[in-house]
Amino acid sequence: MIRxxxxxxxxxxxxxxxxxxxxxxxxxxxxxRILKYKNPEELFELHLD
Known part of the structure; x- marks a missing residue:
């Protein structure tokens, strides 16, 4: 992705x-897709709460 x-x-x-x-x-x-069309930032915020 970085490329x-x-x-x-x-x-x-x-x-x-x-x-x-x-x-x-x-x-x-x-x-x-592997995150059920969520992005890593959203999931990170959910785990912080």
């Missing part, structure tokens, strides 16, 4: 903190 944003062969230091934060947010808010 959608980070090109293979390009050093990770090329990307800014904001780029990494965007990628992290995108991954954590993407609904997953």
């Amino acid at each position: 959608r944003f980070i090109i293979n062969g390009k050093h990770i230091s090329y990307y800014s903190y904001d780029d990494m934060a965007f990628i992290e947010d995108w991954i954590n808010t993407l609904p997953r």
